[in-house]
Amino acid sequence: MPNYAAERRLDGVINLFLEDILSAEYKEKVTYVAPEFPIIYKQDSKKKVKYIDYLCSTHSGDILLVELKTDRKSFNKGQLDIYLKNNDWKNLINRLKDRVKHERVKSDDKLKYLTLLTKLLEHGLVAYIETPSKIPEVLLRSGELPKKEKGQRSSHIIKAFDNIKAKEGLEECKLVYLGPRILEESLVSDYKDRIKFICFDDLGSLDIKPKFLSE
Numbered sequence: 001m002p003n004y005a006a007e008r009r010l011d012g013v014i015n016l017f018l019e020d021i022l023s024a025e026y027k028e029k030v031t032y033v034a035p036e037f038p039i040i041y042k043q044d045s046k047k048k049v050k051y052i053d054y055l056c057s058t059h060s061g062d063i064l065l066v067e068l069k070t071d072r073k074s075f076n077k078g079q080l081d082i083y084l085k086n087n088d089w090k091n092l093i094n095r096l097k098d099r100v101k102h103e104r105v106k107s108d109d110k111l112k113y114l115t116l117l118t119k120l121l122e123h124g125l126v127a128y129i130e131t132p133s134k135i136p137e138v139l140l141r142s143g144e145l146p147k148k149e150k151g152q153r154s155s156h157i158i159k160a161f162d163n164i165k166a167k168e169g170l171e172e173c174k175l176v177y178l179g180p181r182i183l184e185e186s187l188v189s190d191y192k193d194r195i196k197f198i199c200f201d202d203l204g205s206l207d208i209k210p211k212f213l214s215e
Helices: 003-026 077-087 087-103 107-122 147-161 179-184 200-205
Strands: 028-042 046-058 063-068 125-128 164-165 172-179 198-201
Touching: 003 028, 003 046, 003 063, 003 172, 003 198, 003 200, 028 063, 028 087, 028 107, 046 077, 087 107, 087 147, 087 164, 087 200, 107 125, 107 147, 107 164, 107 172, 147 164, 172 179, 179 198, 198 200
Parallel strands: 063 172, 172 198
Antiparallel strands: 028 046, 046 063, 125 164
Protein backbone atom coordinates (compact mmCIF):
# COMPACT_ATOMS: atom_id res chain seq x y z
CA MET A 1 0.00 0.00 0.00
CA PRO A 2 1.47 3.40 -0.94
CA ASN A 3 2.46 5.61 2.03
CA TYR A 4 0.31 8.52 0.90
CA ALA A 5 -2.83 6.37 0.97
CA ALA A 6 -2.20 5.34 4.57
CA GLU A 7 -1.50 8.92 5.63
CA ARG A 8 -4.63 10.13 3.89
CA ARG A 9 -6.79 7.60 5.74
CA LEU A 10 -5.15 8.30 9.10
CA ASP A 11 -5.41 12.03 8.47
CA GLY A 12 -9.20 11.79 8.63
CA VAL A 13 -9.02 10.22 12.09
CA ILE A 14 -6.35 12.60 13.38
CA ASN A 15 -8.45 15.58 12.24
CA LEU A 16 -11.15 14.57 14.73
CA PHE A 17 -8.75 14.44 17.67
CA LEU A 18 -5.90 16.79 16.71
CA GLU A 19 -6.88 19.68 19.00
CA ASP A 20 -7.48 17.26 21.88
CA ILE A 21 -4.15 15.45 21.36
CA LEU A 22 -2.16 18.67 21.22
CA SER A 23 -4.06 20.28 24.11
CA ALA A 24 -3.34 17.25 26.28
CA GLU A 25 0.34 17.22 25.26
CA TYR A 26 0.86 20.95 25.86
CA LYS A 27 -1.47 21.11 28.85
CA GLU A 28 -3.26 24.17 27.45
CA LYS A 29 -5.85 24.86 24.78
CA VAL A 30 -4.54 24.30 21.26
CA THR A 31 -6.58 25.43 18.26
CA TYR A 32 -6.50 23.97 14.78
CA VAL A 33 -6.08 26.82 12.25
CA ALA A 34 -5.57 25.36 8.77
CA PRO A 35 -4.42 22.28 6.85
CA GLU A 36 -1.57 22.15 4.31
CA PHE A 37 0.15 25.35 5.36
CA PRO A 38 2.72 26.50 2.74
CA ILE A 39 6.35 26.60 3.86
CA ILE A 40 8.05 28.75 1.23
CA TYR A 41 11.84 28.54 1.07
CA LYS A 42 14.79 29.30 -1.20
CA GLN A 43 16.85 26.60 -2.88
CA ASP A 44 19.46 27.32 -5.56
CA SER A 45 18.23 30.95 -5.72
CA LYS A 46 14.70 29.72 -6.54
CA LYS A 47 11.65 29.88 -4.30
CA LYS A 48 9.97 26.55 -3.65
CA VAL A 49 7.14 25.41 -1.44
CA LYS A 50 6.33 22.44 0.77
CA TYR A 51 3.05 22.02 2.61
CA ILE A 52 3.10 21.00 6.25
CA ASP A 53 0.05 18.99 7.32
CA TYR A 54 -1.45 21.28 9.99
CA LEU A 55 -1.07 24.80 11.33
CA CYS A 56 -2.19 25.21 14.95
CA SER A 57 -1.80 27.75 17.75
CA THR A 58 -1.67 27.52 21.54
CA HIS A 59 -3.61 29.65 23.98
CA SER A 60 -0.30 31.12 25.24
CA GLY A 61 0.61 32.30 21.74
CA ASP A 62 2.89 29.67 20.22
CA ILE A 63 2.45 28.63 16.60
CA LEU A 64 2.68 24.90 15.92
CA LEU A 65 3.63 23.37 12.58
CA VAL A 66 2.39 19.80 12.77
CA GLU A 67 3.45 16.95 10.50
CA LEU A 68 1.83 13.50 10.38
CA LYS A 69 3.95 10.47 9.50
CA THR A 70 2.66 6.90 9.32
CA ASP A 71 5.91 4.94 9.08
CA ARG A 72 9.68 5.21 8.77
CA LYS A 73 9.62 5.39 4.97
CA SER A 74 7.42 8.47 4.97
CA PHE A 75 9.99 10.44 6.98
CA ASN A 76 12.47 12.62 5.08
CA LYS A 77 15.36 14.34 6.86
CA GLY A 78 15.71 16.85 4.05
CA GLN A 79 12.09 17.89 4.50
CA LEU A 80 12.54 18.28 8.26
CA ASP A 81 15.69 20.38 7.76
CA ILE A 82 13.72 22.69 5.45
CA TYR A 83 11.01 23.10 8.08
CA LEU A 84 13.57 23.88 10.81
CA LYS A 85 15.44 26.41 8.68
CA ASN A 86 12.24 28.17 7.62
CA ASN A 87 10.14 28.38 10.77
CA ASP A 88 10.33 32.11 11.45
CA TRP A 89 6.72 33.30 11.38
CA LYS A 90 7.41 36.80 10.06
CA ASN A 91 9.47 35.42 7.18
CA LEU A 92 6.85 32.79 6.40
CA ILE A 93 4.15 35.45 6.13
CA ASN A 94 6.30 37.76 4.01
CA ARG A 95 7.10 34.91 1.61
CA LEU A 96 3.43 33.97 1.49
CA LYS A 97 2.60 37.55 0.49
CA ASP A 98 5.17 37.38 -2.29
CA ARG A 99 3.86 34.05 -3.53
CA VAL A 100 0.29 35.31 -3.89
CA LYS A 101 1.58 38.01 -6.26
CA HIS A 102 3.36 35.51 -8.50
CA GLU A 103 1.96 35.36 -12.02
CA ARG A 104 2.06 31.54 -12.00
CA VAL A 105 -0.41 31.42 -9.13
CA LYS A 106 -3.76 31.04 -10.86
CA SER A 107 -6.92 32.92 -9.89
CA ASP A 108 -8.55 29.87 -8.29
CA ASP A 109 -5.39 29.22 -6.25
CA LYS A 110 -5.37 32.84 -5.10
CA LEU A 111 -8.89 32.22 -3.82
CA LYS A 112 -7.56 29.33 -1.71
CA TYR A 113 -4.95 31.68 -0.28
CA LEU A 114 -7.73 34.14 0.57
CA THR A 115 -9.42 31.37 2.56
CA LEU A 116 -6.14 30.80 4.39
CA LEU A 117 -5.78 34.54 5.05
CA THR A 118 -9.28 34.63 6.54
CA LYS A 119 -8.32 31.86 8.98
CA LEU A 120 -5.05 33.56 9.92
CA LEU A 121 -6.92 36.78 10.68
CA GLU A 122 -9.65 34.94 12.57
CA HIS A 123 -7.10 33.29 14.87
CA GLY A 124 -5.00 36.42 15.34
CA LEU A 125 -1.85 35.11 13.66
CA VAL A 126 -1.70 38.07 11.27
CA ALA A 127 -3.06 41.61 11.54
CA TYR A 128 -4.12 44.37 9.19
CA ILE A 129 -1.65 47.16 8.54
CA GLU A 130 -4.65 49.41 7.93
CA THR A 131 -8.17 48.26 8.76
CA PRO A 132 -10.13 48.06 5.48
CA SER A 133 -13.29 50.16 5.28
CA LYS A 134 -15.19 47.42 3.47
CA ILE A 135 -14.78 44.08 1.72
CA PRO A 136 -14.89 44.31 -2.11
CA GLU A 137 -18.11 42.79 -3.41
CA VAL A 138 -16.31 40.51 -5.85
CA LEU A 139 -14.61 38.72 -2.94
CA LEU A 140 -18.00 37.76 -1.52
CA ARG A 141 -19.23 36.02 -4.65
CA SER A 142 -19.32 32.22 -4.86
CA GLY A 143 -19.22 29.97 -7.86
CA GLU A 144 -17.54 30.43 -11.22
CA LEU A 145 -16.80 34.02 -12.30
CA PRO A 146 -16.30 35.53 -15.77
CA LYS A 147 -12.64 36.03 -16.75
CA LYS A 148 -12.76 39.80 -16.15
CA GLU A 149 -14.19 39.43 -12.66
CA LYS A 150 -11.65 36.72 -11.84
CA GLY A 151 -8.94 39.23 -12.66
CA GLN A 152 -10.58 41.81 -10.42
CA ARG A 153 -10.86 39.28 -7.62
CA SER A 154 -7.17 38.35 -7.95
CA SER A 155 -6.19 42.03 -7.76
CA HIS A 156 -8.20 42.48 -4.56
CA ILE A 157 -6.67 39.34 -3.04
CA ILE A 158 -3.17 40.67 -3.73
CA LYS A 159 -4.14 43.99 -2.13
CA ALA A 160 -5.52 42.15 0.89
CA PHE A 161 -2.21 40.33 1.39
CA ASP A 162 -0.27 43.57 0.91
CA ASN A 163 -2.27 44.98 3.82
CA ILE A 164 -1.38 42.32 6.39
CA LYS A 165 1.64 41.58 8.56
CA ALA A 166 2.66 38.89 10.99
CA LYS A 167 1.30 39.60 14.44
CA GLU A 168 3.88 41.20 16.72
CA GLY A 169 5.42 38.88 19.29
CA LEU A 170 5.09 35.73 17.20
CA GLU A 171 8.55 34.45 16.35
CA GLU A 172 9.80 30.94 15.62
CA CYS A 173 7.13 28.30 15.09
CA LYS A 174 7.43 25.06 17.03
CA LEU A 175 7.63 21.85 15.01
CA VAL A 176 5.56 18.83 16.07
CA TYR A 177 5.65 15.35 14.54
CA LEU A 178 3.05 12.64 15.11
CA GLY A 179 4.19 9.15 14.19
CA PRO A 180 5.00 5.54 15.18
CA ARG A 181 7.61 4.50 17.76
CA ILE A 182 10.09 3.23 15.16
CA LEU A 183 10.30 6.71 13.69
CA GLU A 184 11.06 8.24 17.08
CA GLU A 185 13.76 5.69 17.88
CA SER A 186 15.56 5.52 14.56
CA LEU A 187 15.32 9.01 13.09
CA VAL A 188 13.65 11.74 15.07
CA SER A 189 15.93 11.12 18.08
CA ASP A 190 18.60 13.09 16.15
CA TYR A 191 16.34 16.15 16.43
CA LYS A 192 14.92 15.60 19.90
CA ASP A 193 15.97 19.03 21.18
CA ARG A 194 14.50 20.83 18.16
CA ILE A 195 11.10 19.21 17.69
CA LYS A 196 8.34 17.63 19.75
CA PHE A 197 7.53 14.05 18.83
CA ILE A 198 4.17 12.55 19.82
CA CYS A 199 4.10 8.79 19.43
CA PHE A 200 0.92 7.01 18.37
CA ASP A 201 1.57 4.45 21.12
CA ASP A 202 1.45 7.17 23.79
CA LEU A 203 -1.88 8.68 22.79
CA GLY A 204 -3.74 6.38 25.17
CA SER A 205 -1.86 7.84 28.16
CA LEU A 206 -2.82 11.42 27.35
CA ASP A 207 -5.77 13.02 29.10
CA ILE A 208 -7.83 13.41 25.94
CA LYS A 209 -11.44 14.52 26.24
CA PRO A 210 -12.89 14.88 22.74
CA LYS A 211 -15.35 17.76 22.51
CA PHE A 212 -17.84 15.84 20.38
CA LEU A 213 -18.15 13.20 23.13
CA SER A 214 -18.56 15.71 25.97
CA GLU A 215 -21.16 17.88 24.29
